[in-house]
Every structure is written in structure tokens, then in C-alpha cells.
Amino acid sequence: MLPEPQRRGFCKQCKESGVQCDKKKPRCSACVAANKPCGGYDMGHIFINVNSSGPPPTWNRGQSAQKHLVLDLASQPATSPPQTLDMLAASLPTTSHTSDAMSLGSVDASRAIIALADPANIHHLVELFLDIYLRRYGPGKTPVDPLTAGNECGGWRLLLPSWLGQSVILDTAIGAMAASFIGSQYQDVGLSDHGGNMYLNALQMVQKALPELGTSERKHLLATTLVMSSTELFMSNGGGSSQLTHIEGATRLLNLSMDSMDLEELHVYILNQGLFEAISSRRSYPCSSPSFRHLARHIYSVPRTNRNDLYFQWCERILPLPNYLSVTDSVTSSTTAAPVSAVKAILDDLSTLEQSITPWYELLQSSMSGPWTFPAAQVSADSVPFPLQFISIEACTNYCLYWLAQLLILEARQILYMRLPQSDVPEHRALQPRISEYASLVCRSVQYCANNTSFAATENMFLPLDVVSSYYLRQGDHDRMNWCISAFARISREHKIGFASKKFDMADMRIVDTSYDPNGIWDQV
Structure with missing residues (x-):
């Protein structure tokens, strides 16, 4: 509070x-x-229309920007979690397992769904996985969320049916991921254990395949790294060292295979996976180096099945950011003062990056209406004052990505300014209110993407929420940091997944540990 x-x-x-x-x-x-x-009032970047249930009209926004845009921790009485099992059971084909489930309670509906999860039929298992992952309950199995399937951050999962049959290793990994996810969603121990066993089998297959000549050229191993990383999340190891092992292995395979492999859509998702992890951990990323820039441009220009151009354009433009953050942290943690020229060079890089994002943001604003809010929208303990509303999950994702980029760029600039004479930093004091505003905007977006939505929609908030929680931790603002961690805990409870203890060891949340340890598996690449 x-x-x-x-x-x-x-x-x-x-x-x-x-x-x-x-x-x-x-x-x-x-x-x-x-x-x-x-009837309405200007709130800097946000216009609140009290009397309307839709987006505001074009508004001449004033300059009183961030006065009210701070995360208020006041909460409302909690509401009971939504029940969705009956909806899914009703949407599935009528069989001997599901004919009675449509009129029964959630427990029986869950049993009916699990009865359809035949581990021996991987094609059906993947389709059931996608039904649950996207919450395809609508007519014609359309998602109930305001989301175009495939346009989420994890949009590569919609390609899974087309990947089946490419190799035994990849099929095994896909089966492990689907079984683990379905088993965790409906707390089916047998299916979860089956997923775990398939995961171990896939690990053993990878270990045998890597030493073979030409393995780095086999694209199905790249796809396997992506699938295994996702499986770690579904087995409640999200953000842990085992998931990081697969992400690093994917990056290594990507770099080794570029000279001998035709570029395709898969490489875009591999590149973005490493980018998101590097931004989250503030580690240097090999694919963020200037020498990789030309190849990255070719990768992002590859034709894609799923059309979310603004999202991929943001990823391409922000690609250098992890290395800038890593260098900034190195400068501030060093016991030896960095030369002023070196600090200014990093500041110039940050300014160039910020300028490259500006045209993208202008295109975003012209393509997707910005957020709006209603004061009466505070309905649960998850909420913050004036929770933001968007026209779609894609719009929410793209605006949050812009806000987190601005937060990280401005914070890095603020940190580096402390290494310069104050006479060289005239805007130093003006940065903090803007940084706080961007952090608040992300927090006020969580409810839209992660409150009674599909896992596909919720996952879009993982990176923005992680970036903001780490920012509050660096600021020593433990109240707001704990609010962010509590949001992750609510996601964990709703979607029945867990996060590695080392990722969120500052909060009292349930962590599910497993005995699987793939560390070192990709070292043979």
C-alpha cells in the first residue's frame, strides 16, 4: 500500500x-x-473515458504525464477462480468419455479430457494440447481470448502438427511437452509421469545424436531445443538452469548451422527465445553482436506462417539491447572507474537504439489503438488502479514490449549518468518519473493478459512482468516487487505450472522441483 x-x-x-x-x-x-x-480526463499517455465501454476517440493529450501512473498496491476482495473445464469438455468431440462430461462438474470434465489424452496417438495428443493451450472453445475451435492463434510470443507451438514425423527425437520431445502440459493442467499424475519419461528418452536420444558428423545441420535438433525448453516450463522449472541449458544449446546450434542450412521460420523463434532470455537475465547474447546483424536481418525476413509483423519488427530492432545492458552492468560493478569516453560511447549506442524504436512505435500507434481504462474495472486482488484495456492480446503485447524497452534503456542511461560529471547530464532528474511510468503501465496491463485467459495469452506477460519485478528489486522497492512476484504466483496457481526457485527466491511461492538435469547435454555441439 x-x-x-x-x-x-x-x-x-x-x-x-x-x-x-x-x-x-x-x-x-x-x-x-x-x-x-x-466525463473523462487526460492522464498523460492514457485518456480515461468514464462514460464509455469502448476505446476513447482521438484525444489531444496534455503534458501532465506520469502524476498518477504509479503502481498502487490497494486491492479489492478476491474473486473465486473461474471454472473452465466444463467449457473445454463441451467443445471436444462427443465420445464415450465425454458424452456425460458436458453436464457434470469440473472433476468429471477433467476426467473426460484426460481420457482423450492417448499418449500412443501423438497427433491427437498435440491437437488436445493446442485446444487447451489456446483455449479453443468457440465455434470452429476459435480461441475465446481476443487473440489470433499463432500471434502470441509462443506462436511457434501452432507449427507443432507440421513438425510431426520429421524425426523420432523431435516426435518424442513433442510428445513429452504435450503430455507434461496436459498432465499438469488436470493434475493427472500418470500423464505427467509419462511426459517425464518421454522427456528423459528425448534427452538420451539427443546425447547419442550430437557426436555424429553433421548433426549441427539437422534442423530437427533445433526444433527439439525449442520444444524441450518449453517442456521445462511445463514441468515447473521455468527460468531455471535446466531451461537455460536448452536455450543456450539452441543458440549454439543456430550459430553453427547458419553456413550450411537454409533459413526458415524456425530460426526466427530460436533467435527470439535467446533474445528474451538475455533481456531477462541482462546477459550478453552472441546473436546481439554487430557481426550477427546482417544474418539477423535475413532471419527476420524469412516468410512466416503466423502474421504478427509488429512483434517481429520489435524483436529485430531491440536485438542489440542485451549486450548494452550487460556492458552497463559491467561498468557499474567494476571497482575501477570506466573512462568517460567509454561511458559516452555506451550512451550513444542507447540513443541510437532508442531512435530506431521510434518509427516502430509510431507505426504501432497508427496500426493498433492504444490502451484505455475504466475506474470501475477494479474487481479483484489481481488488479491495480485503472487497469488497462486493449483491443487485442497482440496490442497489449506490443505496447508492453515498447514500455519495457523504454524502461530498460532509460534506466541504463540513468545508471551511466552517475559515472559522468553532473554538468554533462542535464536530463538526469527527469528520467526517474518516466521510468516509473513505464513500469506502472506494464503492471496495469497484467490483468488484461493474465486474468482468466489462455496460457498462450498469459505467456505474453512473462518477459514484461519479469523485467519490471527485477527493476523494482534493483530499486529496493520491495512492496511493488512483491506485487509482481505475487502476479507470477497467481499465474502459477491458475495454470498449474511452477518457476525455478532461483528465479523467484525472493517470494514465498510454491515451487515444483524435478530430478531431471540436462545440464551439459549441448556441450558436445
């Missing part, structure tokens, strides 16, 4: 009018002057 002075005070208009200013229900200056209720 924020202290009262941060939530309530006097703005300029209220001081002049001699009235109490309530930042929870602010009004525009015209309504304040006339002392009348306000």
Missing part, C-alpha cells in the same frame, strides 16, 4: 480552486474550474 501523501494531494488546478484533490478520481482542468463531475 502506498502512503497517503503519494495517493492524495493538491494539484495546481485544485489549489487554485481551493478544493481537495483526489488522485483516485481526477478531473480535467475545465471540470475542476467549473466544479462539476468529469
